[in-house]
Amino acid sequence: MTFPPSPSLPDESDARALLRSMLLIRRFEEKCAELYTQEKIRGFLHLYIGEEAVAAGSLPVLQPQDSVVATYREHGQALVRGVPATTIMAEMYGKQEGCARGRGGSMHIFDAETRFFGGNAIVAGGLPLAVGLALAARMQGEDRVTACYFGDGAVAEGEFHEAMNLAALWDLPVLFCCENNLYAMGTAVTIAHAETDLALRATSYGIPAWAVDGMDVLAVAAATRRAVQSVRAGGGPHFLEFRTYRFRPHSMFDPELYRSKEEVAEWKKRDPIPLLAARMREAGMLDDEGMEALESEVADEVDEAVTFAEEGSWEPVEELTRFVYSETEEVS
Amino acid sequence: MKTTYREAVREAIREAMDRDDRVFLMDEDVGHYGGCYAVSKGLLEEFGPERIRDTPLSESGFVGAGIGAALGGMRPIVEVMTVNFSLLALDQIVNNAATLLHMSGGAFNVPVVIRMATGGGRQVAAQHSRSLDGWYAHIPGLRILTPATLEDARGMLWTALEDPDPVILFEHVLLYNMEGELADDAGPVPIDRAAVRREGSDVSLITFGIGVVKALQAAEGLAEEGISAEVLDLRTLRPLDDDAIVETVRRTHRAVVVDEGWRSGGISAEISARITEGAFYELDAPVARVCGVEVPTPYPEHLERAALPQVEDILEAARALISGKDGTL
Numbered sequence: 039m040t041f042p043p044s045p046s047l048p049d050e051s052d053a054r055a056l057l058r059s060m061l062l063i064r065r066f067e068e069k070c071a072e073l074y075t076q077e078k079i080r081g082f083l084h085l086y087i088g089e090e091a092v093a094a095g096s097l098p099v100l101q102p103q104d105s106v107v108a109t110y111r112e113h114g115q116a117l118v119r120g121v122p123a124t125t126i127m128a129e130m131y132g133k134q135e136g137c138a139r140g141r142g143g144s145m146h147i148f149d150a151e152t153r154f155f156g157g158n159a160i161v162a163g164g165l166p167l168a169v170g171l172a173l174a175a176r177m178q179g180e181d182r183v184t185a186c187y188f189g190d191g192a193v194a195e196g197e198f199h200e201a202m203n204l205a206a207l208w209d210l211p212v213l214f215c216c217e218n219n220l221y222a223m224g225t226a227v228t229i230a231h232a233e234t235d236l237a238l239r240a241t242s243y244g245i246p247a248w249a250v251d252g253m254d255v256l257a258v259a260a261a262t263r264r265a266v267q268s269v270r271a272g273g274g275p276h277f278l279e280f281r282t283y284r285f286r287p288h289s290m291f292d293p294e295l296y297r298s299k300e301e302v303a304e305w306k307k308r309d310p311i312p313l314l315a316a317r318m319r320e321a322g323m324l325d326d327e328g329m330e331a332l333e334s335e336v337a338d339e340v341d342e343a344v345t346f347a348e349e350g351s352w353e354p355v356e357e358l359t360r361f362v363y364s365e366t367e368e369v370s
Numbered sequence: 371m372k373t374t375y376r377e378a379v380r381e382a383i384r385e386a387m388d389r390d391d392r393v394f395l396m397d398e399d400v401g402h403y404g405g406c407y408a409v410s411k412g413l414l415e416e417f418g419p420e421r422i423r424d425t426p427l428s429e430s431g432f433v434g435a436g437i438g439a440a441l442g443g444m445r446p447i448v449e450v451m452t453v454n455f456s457l458l459a460l461d462q463i464v465n466n467a468a469t470l471l472h473m474s475g476g477a478f479n480v481p482v483v484i485r486m487a488t489g490g491g492r493q494v495a496a497q498h499s500r501s502l503d504g505w506y507a508h509i510p511g512l513r514i515l516t517p518a519t520l521e522d523a524r525g526m527l528w529t530a531l532e533d534p535d536p537v538i539l540f541e542h543v544l545l546y547n548m549e550g551e552l553a554d555d556a557g558p559v560p561i562d563r564a565a566v567r568r569e570g571s572d573v574s575l576i577t578f579g580i581g582v583v584k585a586l587q588a589a590e591g592l593a594e595e596g597i598s599a600e601v602l603d604l605r606t607l608r609p610l611d612d613d614a615i616v617e618t619v620r621r622t623h624r625a626v627v628v629d630e631g632w633r634s635g636g637i638s639a640e641i642s643a644r645i646t647e648g649a650f651y652e653l654d655a656p657v658a659r660v661c662g663v664e665v666p667t668p669y670p671e672h673l674e675r676a677a678l679p680q681v682e683d684i685l686e687a688a689r690a691l692i693s694g695k696d697g698t699l
């Protein structure tokens with residue numbers, strides 16, 4: 039697919055911020071992979087590496103009062119939304135200092151402060167929640183957009199279609215962010231969808247929808263600004279299909295039998311980080327020194343997160359059954 | 371005041387809508403149609419389409435939206451026409467409503483109330499006659515209520531709405547037409563305790579929902595035979611009121627558990643196990659159970675009657691316990 043020409047660079051500090059958040063996700067997750075092999079992080083771990091432009095470009099467009107719903111591949115969204123790297127890492131360690139007290143792990147990042155409503159590991163399970171959050175905002179007269187992230191795989195689920203219809207029918211302030219990375223685990227979009235133009239599927243519900251180059255953080259940011267502006271102005275739900283690609287296996291257990299090394303290599307030529315860095319260099323906004331400074335800032339943040347997680351503590355087993363129901367009076 | 375169970379539920383919804391503008395009702399056909407059991411009849415005119423919200427046929431979608439709205443600060447009453455259709459929303463109820471608080475380490479509670487009609491007895495065949503109340507009671511994170519009286523139909527909803535966590539109310543379809551006296555000032559009731567609906571000393575009939583009505587009739591019949599039966603209305607299936615269960619068995623030393631749901635793996639098995647755990651040495655006879663026969667509920671009247679617990683079945687089970695011919699299997 040051909041996309042419109044990439045938008046022009048923003049000013050230096052904005053461009054640097056975009057680069058920094060993509061770099062933070064990348065380095066944070068590289069560290070996660072390392073910690074996984076050391077068995078510090080266990081369970082399922084789904085890396086976002088390759089897709090950073092989507093979170094980095096779209097989330098800063100939101101306001102603090104907005105809500106975010108995400109999937110199990112949500113470290114990037116959480117970081118950009120402002121959930122501290124420290125509490126995310128502690129969550130992945132399963133420590134009680136984690137943003138969900140270690141109860142959820144990698145797939146279930148929750149944070150009330152930033153209105154980050156998870157980390158849902160049921161494919162498409164978050165879409166109805168986003169519709170409800172938007173309904174609440176509308177009924178309360180609050181200026182709140184709900185951004186809902188999900189993959190191409192979710193588009194085949196019934197919950198996706200129910201949520202599209204409800205959002206459109208009730209004209210709700212939701213931004214649907216489809217991260218089309220071409221695969222649902224090992225199932226290519228072409229063997230899962232009768233109509234592979236996913237934006238078109240949303241259009242059938244009367245929802246304004248278009249595809250965006252998800253490897254170009256500037257294109258992501260521009261499209262999100264346009265969509266969010268319209269949602270906020272009362273334009274009802276919008277749908278963005280971010281065409282992206284994951285460079286890593288689906289999870290740490292995936293032998294990647296379903297795609298070729300050549301295909302992955304081809305996509306890596308459009309790695310969103312060097313893509314933006316090159317443009318910034320060209321424009322004189324970035325040099326080797328600047329890049330090193332960024333790398334070292336990010337490395338410090340990741341180190342700090344690891345230290346925080348390492349120093350964290352295990353929730354006492356006596357607390358196992360806390361938070362099955364709300365603690366109204368007696369808090370143990 | 372003379373009223374019906376249906377009107378009592380409607381009054382409860384009306385009160386909740388009046389008291390708290392965060393409350394709204396949604397389901398298929400709650401508005402223009404008036405509710406498939408006419409529970410919400412007239413409410414659309416009173417409260418308008420924003421708060422009496424007709425939904426498309428999207429059980430997972432709108433139940434999930436109710437959960438999301440609860441997360442977003444509203445107090446939704448999500449109706450699901452019948453428990454049968456809630457199977458399409460199980461993902462949202464089990465994976466989200468019941469789980470988010472714990473999985474988020476206490477960050478996000480889900481104050482949603484879900485109401486559904488349950489049970490058989492109207493000859494509408496298997497797919498419309500399920501009694502899955504006990505199934506839902508299996509899930510930690512949910513609170514399961516089974517209003518069986520006018521007071522509870524009128525009073526449980528508001529208390530449920532004040533609960534910070536998800537509550538499911540099961541309204542048995544045969545109860546909607548139940549008529550009776552309700553105090554003019556009837557209002558919210560506590561939801562965490564079982565209630566003895568009739569005191570007795572020879573045998574305890576432990577049940578909930580429509581079982582309460584049938585057990586009370588059976589107790590009447592037993593009284594004529596000189597058998598004094600106590601009827602315990604559980605009212606809440608999760609959490610179960612263990613104390614009340616143990617206490618009634620301490621008084622009567624015999625128990626018949628009545629559940630329209632199936633025996634295998636059902637809530638009746640759980641209740642029986644709790645009696646064994648908490649009152650084994652109080653028992654003069656094994657615990658008896660009167661449950662739905664293990665078939666999908668059939669359509670013809672005679673077969674449906676045979677499939678669901680009837681007053682005669684309760685009578686027989688109680689007599690057998692008293693006369694020493696214990697055990698129903």
Ligand SMILES: Cc1ncc(C[n+]2csc(CCOP(=O)(O)OP(=O)(O)O)c2C)c(N)n1
Nearest residue numbers: 111159160161189190191192219221222223
């Ligand atoms: C309802 C459901 N079915 C199956 C799974 C197992 N599963 C986990 S991730 C996944 C693929 C989802 O692909 P997509 O939506 O494209 O997201 P991506 O992983 O590519 O980000 C599957 C099948 C699940 N978690 N939930």
Ligand SMILES: [Mg+2]
Nearest residue numbers: 189190221222
């Ligand atoms: Mg995918």
